[in-house]
Amino acid sequence: VQLVQSGAEVKKPGESLKISCKGSGYIFTNYWIGWVRQMPGKGLEWMGIIYPGDSDLRYSPSFQGHVTISVDKSISTAYLQWSSLRASDTAMYYCVRGSLDYWGQGTLVTV
Amino acid sequence: EVVMTQSPATLSVSPGERATLSCRASQTVSRNLAWYQQKPGQAPRLLIYSASTRATGIPARFSGSGSGTEFTLTISSLQSEDFAVYYCQQYNNWYTFGQGTKLEFK
Numbered sequence: 001v002q003l004v005q006s007g008a009e010v011k012k013p014g015e016s017l018k019i020s021c022k023g024s025g026y027i028f029t030n031y032w033i034g035w036v037r038q039m040p041g042k043g044l045e046w047m048g049i050i051y052p053g054d055s056d057l058r059y060s061p062s063f064q065g066h067v068t069i070s071v072d073k074s075i076s077t078a079y080l081q082w083s084s085l086r087a088s089d090t091a092m093y094y095c096v097r098g099s100l101d102y103w104g105q106g107t108l109v110t111v
Numbered sequence: 112e113v114v115m116t117q118s119p120a121t122l123s124v125s126p127g128e129r130a131t132l133s134c135r136a137s138q139t140v141s142r143n144l145a146w147y148q149q150k151p152g153q154a155p156r157l158l159i160y161s162a163s164t165r166a167t168g169i170p171a172r173f174s175g176s177g178s179g180t181e182f183t184l185t186i187s188s189l190q191s192e193d194f195a196v197y198y199c200q201q202y203n204n205w206y207t208f209g210q211g212t213k214l215e216f217k
Contacts, residue, residue, distance in 0.1 A: 034206070036155075044147075044155065044198055046206040060205070061112075094154055100145055100202070101166055103154040 001025040003033075003095050003104035010110045011085050018081035019107045021095030028076035029053040032098025035069060035080050038106075039091045049098065050078060085111045113137055113201050117209035123217040126189050132212045134182040134199035143203035146175055146184045149211075150195045158197075159184065189214075 006020040021033065034049040048059040052073045059069070071078045078095055090111050095104040114137040124130045134144070142162040147155035157166040159175035162182060172187040186193055194216050199209040 043211045044149075044200075044208040046200075046208065049206075058205075100160060100200070101157050103156075106154055 001097070001102045003097065003102055005093075005095060005104040005107045008108040008110070013087055013111055014084050015111075016081070016083050017085055017109065018079050019093060019109065021078045021080075021104050023076045023078070023097070026097075029073050033071065033078040034096045034098060035067075035078075036094045036096060037063075037091045038094065047080070047093075051098075052076075052078065085109075087111050113140060113204050113207050115199055115201055115207050115209035117197075117199055117212045119212060120210070121213045121215060123215050124189055125217045126191055128189055128217075130186040130189055130193075130214055132184040132186075132197055132214070134177075134184070134209050136180045136182075136201055138204070139179045140201040140203035142178045143201055144175075144177070144182050145200045145202065146173075147198045147200065148193075148195045149198065155198065186214075191216075 002024050004022050011017055029052045032049050032051050035047040037045045047063045048069045050057045050069050050071050052071045068081045092106045092108050094106050116135045118133045144162045146159040148158050149155045158169050158173050163175045174185045176183050194214050196211045196213050198211050
């Protein structure tokens with residue numbers, strides 16, 4: 001089982017961004033995929049979760065409206081995107097399988 | 112929102128000693144509680160789920176206990192590779208993490 005995330009990004013405030021998380025080694029549509037933020041030197045924050053089987057989607061209130069989570073089950077990939085980045089979005093972002101046992105390596109976003 | 116509070120914030124322990132980390136929930140989370148270890152520059156690693164079940168490949172020196180609102184992670188005999196930050200997470204009512212306990216070398 002692996003979750004492989006896209007590479008580090010450096011963006012300017014106001015720009016858009018979409019990062020990815022590709023699952024392999026298991027049936028992608030059978031497990032939820034969550035996204036977790038870790039700001040520099042800080043703890044872990046759960047952002048939201050999506051079920052690739054039917055795209056059922058839920059957000060934490062703190063992140064609702066600012067990020068969009070999506071999935072393309074045909075290529076076993078989940079996405080996290082922003083339409084207008086802020087400096088405060090600078091963080092490491094992790095995807096995690098819903099069973100909590102497998103995590104991506106993280107994508108560092110610098111705004 | 113279920114608030115998870117970990118204590119202490121920092122724990123100084125010598126190798127070979129026992130470490131006890133605590134996690135308290137603001138409301139009952141039954142046994143839907145996980146513990147993670149995170150080392151610098153690495154993703155979190157699942158240690159314990161369902162409050163007391165070790166994840167695959169986790170050494171027996173790690174044990175979890177508790178239910179409801181009070182939980183404990185115990186590391187029976189600290190090894191050098193155990194010095195890290197530890198987080199608890201409840202998944203009974205959405206998902207929330209504690210703020211972490213840093214386990215440092217004494």
